[in-house]
Amino acid sequence: MVAEFDPSYQTQEVHFVRIHRQGQVLEKLSADLIKTYQREESMERNLYDGSLTTVMHLTDVRRGDIIEYAYTTTGFNPIHKGRFASEYRLQYGVAVGEFFIRVLSPATEPLLHRAYNGAPNPEQNTTAGSMEYLWHLKNLDAYALNPTEPEWYDPYPRIALSTYQSWSDVVEWALPLYQLNDEDVKELRLRAETLMTADTEAQRIMQAVRFVQDEVRYLGFMGGLGGYKPNAPATVLERRYGDCKDKALLLVGLLRAAGIEAHPVLVNSEGGEPVRRSLPNPFAFDHCITAFHSDGEVHFVDPTLSLEGGDLDHVRRLPYGRGLILNPGVAYPDSLPPPGPAPMLVDVRLDVRDTSQVVIMTIETDYGGYRANSVRSFLTSNAREAHYLTYGEYYRTAYPSIQEPDTMHIVSDDRSQTNRLVVNEVYTIQDFWHPTANDTTIHKGNYSPYEIREYLSHTAPRDNTAPYGEVVPIDVTQIVRIIADEEWPWSLDDLDIEGDGYSYSSRFEVEDGNSQVRYHYRCELSHVPGDQVATFIADHDRMLDDIGIEVKRVDDTSGPVVFTVELLANRGDHHCYRGLAREITGRTGLPLC
Numbered sequence: 001m002v003a004e005f006d007p008s009y010q011t012q013e014v015h016f017v018r019i020h021r022q023g024q025v026l027e028k029l030s031a032d033l034i035k036t037y038q039r040e041e042s043m044e045r046n047l048y049d050g051s052l053t054t055v056m057h058l059t060d061v062r063r064g065d066i067i068e069y070a071y072t073t074t075g076f077n078p079i080h081k082g083r084f085a086s087e088y089r090l091q092y093g094v095a096v097g098e099f100f101i102r103v104l105s106p107a108t109e110p111l112l113h114r115a116y117n118g119a120p121n122p123e124q125n126t127t128a129g130s131m132e133y134l135w136h137l138k139n140l141d142a143y144a145l146n147p148t149e150p151e152w153y154d155p156y157p158r159i160a161l162s163t164y165q166s167w168s169d170v171v172e173w174a175l176p177l178y179q180l181n182d183e184d185v186k187e188l189r190l191r192a193e194t195l196m197t198a199d200t201e202a203q204r205i206m207q208a209v210r211f212v213q214d215e216v217r218y219l220g221f222m223g224g225l226g227g228y229k230p231n232a233p234a235t236v237l238e239r240r241y242g243d244c245k246d247k248a249l250l251l252v253g254l255l256r257a258a259g260i261e262a263h264p265v266l267v268n269s270e271g272g273e274p275v276r277r278s279l280p281n282p283f284a285f286d287h288c289i290t291a292f293h294s295d296g297e298v299h300f301v302d303p304t305l306s307l308e309g310g311d312l313d314h315v316r317r318l319p320y321g322r323g324l325i326l327n328p329g330v331a332y333p334d335s336l337p338p339p340g341p342a343p344m345l346v347d348v349r350l351d352v353r354d355t356s357q358v359v360i361m362t363i364e365t366d367y368g369g370y371r372a373n374s375v376r377s378f379l380t381s382n383a384r385e386a387h388y389l390t391y392g393e394y395y396r397t398a399y400p401s402i403q404e405p406d407t408m409h410i411v412s413d414d415r416s417q418t419n420r421l422v423v424n425e426v427y428t429i430q431d432f433w434h435p436t437a438n439d440t441t442i443h444k445g446n447y448s449p450y451e452i453r454e455y456l457s458h459t460a461p462r463d464n465t466a467p468y469g470e471v472v473p474i475d476v477t478q479i480v481r482i483i484a485d486e487e488w489p490w491s492l493d494d495l496d497i498e499g500d501g502y503s504y505s506s507r508f509e510v511e512d513g514n515s516q517v518r519y520h521y522r523c524e525l526s527h528v529p530g531d532q533v534a535t536f537i538a539d540h541d542r543m544l545d546d547i548g549i550e551v552k553r554v555d556d557t558s559g560p561v562v563f564t565v566e567l568l569a570n571r572g573d574h575h576c577y578r579g580l581a582r583e584i585t586g587r588t589g590l591p592l593c
Helices: 168-179 182-197 201-215 234-238 244-255 369-381 385-398 448-456 529-548 575-588
Strands: 004-005 013-020 023-027 034-037 052-056 066-074 085-089 096-104 112-116 122-125 130-140 157-163 262-267 286-294 295-301 320-325 343-350 359-368 407-414 419-431 441-446 475-482 495-499 502-513 514-523 549-552 562-567
Touching: 004 013, 004 066, 013 052, 130 441, 157 448, 168 262, 168 320, 182 201, 182 244, 201 244, 201 286, 234 549, 244 262, 244 286, 262 514, 286 320, 295 441, 343 369, 343 448, 359 369, 359 385, 385 419, 448 475, 448 514, 448 529, 475 549, 495 529, 502 529
Parallel strands: 343 475
Antiparallel strands: 004 052, 013 023, 013 066, 034 052, 085 157, 096 130, 112 157, 122 130, 262 286, 262 320, 286 295, 343 359, 359 419, 407 419, 441 549, 475 514, 495 502, 502 514, 549 562
16 A cells, blocks of 8 residues: 655545455554655655655465555645645556546535546536535556657546636736745845846846856755745745746846846646646646746746756747746736757768778767757766766777777857857777678778667557657758778769658768768657658658668778778669779779779
C-alpha cells in the first residue's frame, strides 16, 4: 500500500488492510507495519514539496491473494479558498475490475465537468443540499502508452471537474498571490537603478533577465502554500535562490521598477495542448515565466533557464505553447510564439594524406538557438576532463582508437547578441583504414555524419493513430570534406526529400581540388500528427539510407597513392562506376575516360 499526502494541511488515516485468500478474509492492519517517508521525487530538479508517503509492508502475501485496503486523506490547501478542480483517468496501464468515483459539491455552487476520449458522463443526484456526481465502471481494459508519443498526449478516457467557471476566475484567484508590497517595490527600485544601466531599453531588459537567470539559483520548496504563492522578491534577493514563481515575480518587479510593463505568466511545461483541452483551473499549469512589453511587442522569457544567450532580438522562443498572463481583464490563455528550428553548422575535415595511414579529423560546430544554450551549459557546468570524455565517446563506436580529442576549444561565443557558439575539436584516428578482403593494396574507410544522423533516426511506433513526439525543431547543415589534394573530375546526382514541415538534401561538391558532401536537414515540427507518421518515418528512412561516405585509397609502389570517394547510398547514379574507373587508373596508369 502506497499513499501520498501533504502534512502541512492534510492528515491521512488508514481504515483497514485485508487479504482475501481462498474464501477467508485476513485482517492485516498493524501500526507497526505502517511507515511514512519523505521521498522528494523532484529533488534532482532542486524542487522540494515536503509531501509524505505512507507505505505498509505486508507480510505473508502469497500468489493468488487479493489485497484490499482503504484510507482517507483529509484536508484542502487553503490557498484555493474552497475552490476545487481535479481530473480522473478512467483507464490505466493495467486492467481494472471496478472503478468508482463519487464527488459531492454544494448544490448552490456550479461544478463544471467534461468527459474526454469517450469517457461517460456522470450520474447526477441532488441530496440534502448537495449535488452528487457518480461514475461506476467495471472491467476496464489496460492501455499501454507508446514511449514515442508526446508528453502532452493523453489517450485515456478521463473526466475533468472544476468550480472555476472561466479563465478569468483563475486570473482573479492568482493575482493576489503575485502582488508586490511597498517594501518589495522600494528594494526593486534601488536594485534596478544599479543593475539596469545600459544605454537602450532592450539592453536594460536583458541585464535584468540575465541577472535573474544566472545570479539567482533555481531552488524551490513547494509544500503547502509554497506550491502556488511566490516568496517576496526582497526575500528572494537576500537568499539568492527561488523557484519558477519566485524568479518570475522578481523579474517582473525589476522590469516594472524600470518603467517596463511586465506580468507573470502561468504555463504548462509539456506545451500548450494540456492547457487548450483543460477546463479553467490553476492545475492546468506547472510552471511560471515572465511576459514584458518592449517596442510595441510582447516578449516571453523563462527566468529559470541559466546561461541562455542572445539579445532581445535573438532570445529564444519558448516551447510552452500557451500561457495565462496574470493581468486584470485577461480572459483566456494566450498563444506564445512557437520556437523556430535551432541553426547548427557542422564542418568536418578528414585529412587522409598521411602516408602512415593516420587520419586527422577536425570538426568545427557552429551552434545557435537552444542548441547553443545547451552546449554552453554543458561546457560551463562540467570539468574539462568531462568535455573530452563525452565528446570522445561520441565517435568511439565508429573508431575505437579515439579516446578523447587531441584538442578542443571554444572558437567564439557571441552570447550577448546573436547567441552563436563555435566549438572546435581535433581527433587522431589510428583505425580509419581497413584492407579489403581480396587486395591488400586497397584500403577503405567510412564516415557517417553522426551529428545529422541523430535527427534522422526514428522508430516506427506501435500505434500509427497517435502523434509521434520524437522530433525537435532543428536546422542542421553538415559538410564532410575529404582533404586529399587530388582533382575530382566528376560529380554525383543530388538528392532532395520534401515533407510536411521537414526537408533534406545532399550535394556532392568539389572545392579547392578536394571532395566534399553537403547535407542539410530542417525540421519545423515539435510532433508529427498520427495520420502523417507513416510518411514521416518512410521519408526519414530514405534520408538515413543516403547519408555516409566511403573513402578508398589505392597504395601501389609503382605510383602515387590514389583516392576515391563514394557515397554509401546506391541511388542508381554513376558514382560506383566512376570510383572503379579511378582505381583502375591509379593501378595501371591508364587515363580516366
